[in-house]
Amino acid sequence: MLVSSSEAKTWVVRDYLRCTGCRRCEIACALRHENQIWPEASRVRVFMLVPGVEVPHLCAQCTDYPCVNSCSSKALSVDEETSAVLVDRERCNACGACIHACPGNIPHLHPKDNYVLICDLCGGKPECARVCTEAGYDALRAIKEKPSISHNLFARRPEELTSNLAENLFGEKAKELI
Amino acid sequence: MTGGYAGKLVEVDLTKDKISQTQVDESILRQYVGGRGLGARILWDRLGSRWGKIDPLGPENLFLALTGPLTGYFHGTRICCTGKSPQSNGIIGSTLSGEFPMELKCAGWDGVIISGKAEEPVYIFIDNDRVETRSAKHLWGKDGKTSLKLLTKELKQELDKRYARLGIQKEPAILYIGPAGEKKVRTACVEQKWTHAAGYGGYGAVLGSKNVKAIAAKGNGPLPRVEDFERVKQLMKATERLSFTRDRTRRWGTGYSGYEVGARTSSEPVRNWQEEWHEEKSFGGVNFDSRFWVKRYWGDYGCAITCLKLAVIKAGPYKGAITDNPDYEMEAYMGPNLGIFNPEETVYLSSTIEDLGFSGINGANTLAFAAELYQRGILTKQDLDGVEPRWGDAKAFVELAKRIVERKGLYYDALAEGTYRAALKISKLKGVDVTPYAVQVKGVEVGAHGTRSGRDYTYDICYACSVQGGDHTSTVKDAYDDMDAVFDDSAVYCNVIAWGEEGTRGLQWQFLRAITGWKMTERQWKKEHGPRIVQIQRAAELIGGPDISWRPPKDDDNPPRFYEPLPSGPYKGYATRREDMEQKKTQYYKAVGWDSNGIPRSSVLKKLGLSDVDKALEEVRQKPKQACQ
Numbered sequence: 001m002l003v004s005s006s007e008a009k010t011w012v013v014r015d016y017l018r019c020t021g022c023r024r025c026e027i028a029c030a031l032r033h034e035n036q037i038w039p040e041a042s043r044v045r046v047f048m049l050v051p052g053v054e055v056p057h058l059c060a061q062c063t064d065y066p067c068v069n070s071c072s073s074k075a076l077s078v079d080e081e082t083s084a085v086l087v088d089r090e091r092c093n094a095c096g097a098c099i100h101a102c103p104g105n106i107p108h109l110h111p112k113d114n115y116v117l118i119c120d121l122c123g124g125k126p127e128c129a130r131v132c133t134e135a136g137y138d139a140l141r142a143i144k145e146k147p148s149i150s151h152n153l154f155a156r157r158p159e160e161l162t163s164n165l166a167e168n169l170f171g172e173k174a175k176e177l178i
Numbered sequence: 179m180t181g182g183y184a185g186k187l188v189e190v191d192l193t194k195d196k197i198s199q200t201q202v203d204e205s206i207l208r209q210y211v212g213g214r215g216l217g218a219r220i221l222w223d224r225l226g227s228r229w230g231k232i233d234p235l236g237p238e239n240l241f242l243a244l245t246g247p248l249t250g251y252f253h254g255t256r257i258c259c260t261g262k263s264p265q266s267n268g269i270i271g272s273t274l275s276g277e278f279p280m281e282l283k284c285a286g287w288d289g290v291i292i293s294g295k296a297e298e299p300v301y302i303f304i305d306n307d308r309v310e311t312r313s314a315k316h317l318w319g320k321d322g323k324t325s326l327k328l329l330t331k332e333l334k335q336e337l338d339k340r341y342a343r344l345g346i347q348k349e350p351a352i353l354y355i356g357p358a359g360e361k362k363v364r365t366a367c368v369e370q371k372w373t374h375a376a377g378y379g380g381y382g383a384v385l386g387s388k389n390v391k392a393i394a395a396k397g398n399g400p401l402p403r404v405e406d407f408e409r410v411k412q413l414m415k416a417t418e419r420l421s422f423t424r425d426r427t428r429r430w431g432t433g434y435s436g437y438e439v440g441a442r443t444s445s446e447p448v449r450n451w452q453e454e455w456h457e458e459k460s461f462g463g464v465n466f467d468s469r470f471w472v473k474r475y476w477g478d479y480g481c482a483i484t485c486l487k488l489a490v491i492k493a494g495p496y497k498g499a500i501t502d503n504p505d506y507e508m509e510a511y512m513g514p515n516l517g518i519f520n521p522e523e524t525v526y527l528s529s530t531i532e533d534l535g536f537s538g539i540n541g542a543n544t545l546a547f548a549a550e551l552y553q554r555g556i557l558t559k560q561d562l563d564g565v566e567p568r569w570g571d572a573k574a575f576v577e578l579a580k581r582i583v584e585r586k587g588l589y590y591d592a593l594a595e596g597t598y599r600a601a602l603k604i605s606k607l608k609g610v611d612v613t614p615y616a617v618q619v620k621g622v623e624v625g626a627h628g629t630r631s632g633r634d635y636t637y638d639i640c641y642a643c644s645v646q647g648g649d650h651t652s653t654v655k656d657a658y659d660d661m662d663a664v665f666d667d668s669a670v671y672c673n674v675i676a677w678g679e680e681g682t683r684g685l686q687w688q689f690l691r692a693i694t695g696w697k698m699t700e701r702q703w704k705k706e707h708g709p710r711i712v713q714i715q716r717a718a719e720l721i722g723g724p725d726i727s728w729r730p731p732k733d734d735d736n737p738p739r740f741y742e743p744l745p746s747g748p749y750k751g752y753a754t755r756r757e758d759m760e761q762k763k764t765q766y767y768k769a770v771g772w773d774s775n776g777i778p779r780s781s782v783l784k785k786l787g788l789s790d791v792d793k794a795l796e797e798v799r800q801k802p803k804q805a806c807q
Contacts, residue, residue, distance in 0.1 A: 024482065040398045048277070099346075136475075
């Protein structure tokens with residue numbers, strides 16, 4: 001599957017250096033989707049492998065959707081309206097193929113139930129970005145933008161991003177901290 | 179289970195190498211809530227009958243890390259460390275921020291109780307309902323940043339393997355100690371995230387005495403259910419809205435006070451409190467902010483204030499030093515109080531002592547105490563093995579801190595006992611009374627807000643009558659409003675969010691009701707629940723032991739220095755007045771229900787249902803009489 005849309009879609013811009021580690025995005029996401037405060041059931045998770053290096057980790061809506069292509073049970077589809085990956089809980093058998101297909105290993109299984117968790121962009125108004133912008137941090141910011149292969153580059157493992165960001169924040173010292 | 183609680187505590191008996199769980203009766207939770215309050219109750223239940231005999235650094239003591247029902251819901255997660263304090267020999271509730279309490283509650287635990295002593299260094303790993311102790315030999319002796327790095331890495335890899343089916347796992351959160359705790363330095367703190375520390379009480383030394391390097395937690399579940407979730411969600415929004423209006427605290431944290439508290443209120447410690455005024459613009463907030471802050475907003479789980487800032491030195495002799503802001507307390511204690519007025523050196527010192535796990539308030543207070551003794555020619559270069567702690571010499575202070583933590587030599591070993599005990603020991607060794615230079619209250623070094631100018635929030639009895647001694651986060655004034663801080667520490671949430679004019683505007687009481695379903699009001703807390711906790715803490719500190727105990731009313735006093743007139747600044751000549759102090763102390767005793775000797779009255783204790791505490795105090799009641807005879 002390859003989506004090449006000329007229409008602007010929802011995207012969450014991430015500016016990692018502005019992330020405060022407050023994780024209000026996790027709270028907002030879990031409240032919307034689970035109606036509980038549940039960090040591991042949040043579709044956006046903030047990794048902190050090194051203090052001060054907080055990495056909000058959420059679906060980047062790659063234009064080639066490797067996760068969707070990897071799904072043999074047809075549980076994943078793309079929302080034409082928003083570009084988000086939608087999970088059909090009934091069809092998903094929690095096989096984990098999409099987790100491995102994602103270059104950033106962003107999808108993860110629900111900690112209690114048997115289906116995968118992927119950001120659905122809250123139908124076009126992502127809660128994570130709303131609370132981040134509301135707080136004035138803008139580490140996550142919702143915009144409308146044409147899908148771009150540059151977005152694909154944000155599907156990265158937390159370790160990779162951590163090492164980039166640590167160098168940016170701490171300079172040469174970063175090597176000792178990771 | 180009552181809303182807001184996971185419903186169980188994990189117990190780790192290190193001597194027997196046994197792990198079990200404990201449930202706390204709802205009636206106890208209703209009375210003591212959690213954190214500092216519940217900790218005091220548990221300590222009293224288990225150790226109260228032989229309190230005076232328990233060595234705070236012996237295997238009989240307990241280390242508790244407790245959350246409260248508001249933890250995770252009221253934004254700004256903290257956890258309360260407690261036990262018999264090796265500083266006051268009473269009970270101190272000492273909180274620190276970070277993600278550990280969040281992981282712990284999501285793992286299904288309200289807290290951890292550690293008893294006994296491990297034969298070899300260990301760490302405790304709480305992975306949901308699976309709890310183990312493991313060897314920490316590879317971590318022992320390592321500084322804070324290295325310990326955290328190694329442990330995070332190995333546990334993250336293990337979790338990724340264990341839960342491979344679920345996808346990659348978030349890292350666990352970790353409470354740990356540095357070399358200071360390992361060496362049982364009484365000013366050792368418990369830390370999280372490099373820079374966050376619980377310093378008051380000396381609980382880093384308690385963990386060290388038990389051979390515990392760290393406690394790691396990972397929870398995959400949700401926060402415990404609450405009674406009225408819709409209401410809790412509304413309250414979360416309301417507190418966030420209040421927090422967002424506090425632009426100054428958000429923007430600058432407490433870090434601009436390093437200039438202001440000196441220049442404006444004249445209540446900042448300078449050279450071991452010999453002065454409390456400075457207007458060194460070189461030390462102003464803007465020089466930290468513009469030069470070192472690489473993250474201007476940094477916070478812990480759920481925080482809408484993010485008063486922390488990440489400071490990094492990127493060039494020059496101190497390259498690679500990292501700390502938060504520093505916040506006001508670190509700024510004052512690792513700046514002016516050591517005669518340092520150079521932001522770069524303050525960041526470097528903060529970073530170093532955090533790596534040592536040496537409390538930036540308590541331990542740094544001891545550094546300044548030693549420097550004053552050096553200034554006065556009482557401690558010499560020879561006593562300190564060649565180190566000369568001259569005011570303003572950051573490198574000398576780093577060396578001093580490192581050697582105190584190593585405890586090598588007579589005087590370093592004495593200084594590792596904290597300011598009060600060091601003063602007693604050095605007085606003996608030198609045959610000179612050095613206690614007038616010890617700025618502490620009942621064994622707890624005083625926070626960086628002086629009482630002399632009368633322009634800060636602290637004055638006369640604030641520290642003198644507090645059951646937490648020099649703790650600037652739990653000062654007293656009228657035995658009623660004081661209970662706010664007791665609540666912060668017992669419901670366990672961040673008191674930076676609670677203080678100030680905007681503060682929480684009473685939302686914390688509404689939170690408690692919505693979370694637990696209890697009908698408790700602010701008044702009930704302040705008249706009954708809070709005082710109950712304070713009376714237990716008071717009894718514990720009065721009994722004290724085995725090495726020291728306090729004799730009120732003598733020891734309910736300020737450091738001698740606070741009665742010396744300020745020598746400089748706009749409030750030159752001002753001092754805390756002994757007459758005011760004595761008068762307010764009498765009023766305070768009356769208000770809180772203590773007799774003229776500062777001992778809780780039988781009738782008051784019985785009314786609060788504390789007959790056991792009353793009985794234990796009989797011995798103490800005899801003491802002042804004996805002293806009079």
